[in-house]
Amino acid sequence: xxxxxxxxxxxxxxxxxxxxxxxxxxxxxxxxxxxxxxxxxxxxxxxxxxxxxxxxxxxxxxxxxxxxxxxxxxxxxxxxxxxxxxxxxxxxxxxxxxxxxxxxxxxxxxxxxxxxxxxxxxxxxxxxxxxxxxxxxxxxxxxxxxxxxxxxxxxxxxxxxxxxxxxxx
Numbered sequence: 281x282x283x284x285x286x287x288x289x290x291x292x293x294x295x296x297x298x299x300x301x302x303x304x305x306x307x308x309x310x311x312x313x314x315x316x317x318x319x320x321x322x323x324x325x326x327x328x329x330x331x332x333x334x335x336x337x338x339x340x341x342x343x344x345x346x347x348x349x350x351x352x353x354x355x356x357x358x359x360x361x362x363x364x365x366x367x368x369x370x371x372x373x374x375x376x377x378x379x380x381x382x383x384x385x386x387x388x389x390x391x392x393x394x395x396x397x398x399x400x401x402x403x404x405x406x407x408x409x410x411x412x413x414x415x416x417x418x419x420x421x422x423x424x425x426x427x428x429x430x431x432x433x434x435x436x437x438x439x440x441x442x443x444x445x446x447x448x449x
Contacts, residue, residue: 288436292444300442304435311431315424322420328380329388333397335377337408340366368405 290296297304319330341355371389375382389406392398397412 288432290439293439295444296439296442299444300438303438307431307434307438311427314427318420318423322423323416326388328378328384329392332374332378332380332385332388333392333408333412336369336374336398336406339369339373339377340408342367366407368401368403368407370405374406 316327319325319327323330325333371382371386374389375385378385389398389400393400395412397409399407399409401407
């Protein structure tokens with residue numbers, strides 16, 4: 281994988297990763313598992329519905345945010361294109377992207393619509409509802425950012441402390 285150079289990623293990352301794999305995997309998985317648990321408890325939504333809702337929100341904005349684009353140059357402070365236009369998605373597109381069965385995606389979209397999180401356009405496409413982002417979602421994201429930054433610090437400390445021999449192993 282080609283990586284953009286970052287001051288956070290050591291030049292000998294691959295060697296450090298191999299040496300610290302166990303600790304790195306533990307810290308990463310602890311974050312991911314806790315995040316999934318928090319989605320269900322704090323947002324009161326099942327993981328598949330959360331994935332569909334999140335993918336829809338991102339894909340509605342995707343045409344405005346090409347790969348490797350700086351989100352701060354394209355999206356406003358609420359994560360939307362300044363003019364507010366979103367690009368609706370067809371059920372078939374969401375099915376393909378999520379890898380879930382079409383009927384599962386359709387059923388979960390209908391439940392999300394009933395909950396006011398998504399809506400359907402007159403031509404049958406699906407769109408994320410900005411109004412669905414309330415105080416609970418904002419606080420969830422605030423906590424996620426804090427936990428993610430703490431996780432990144434832990435990963436960085438592990439990578440710094442892993443001893444790599446002079447031959448890179």
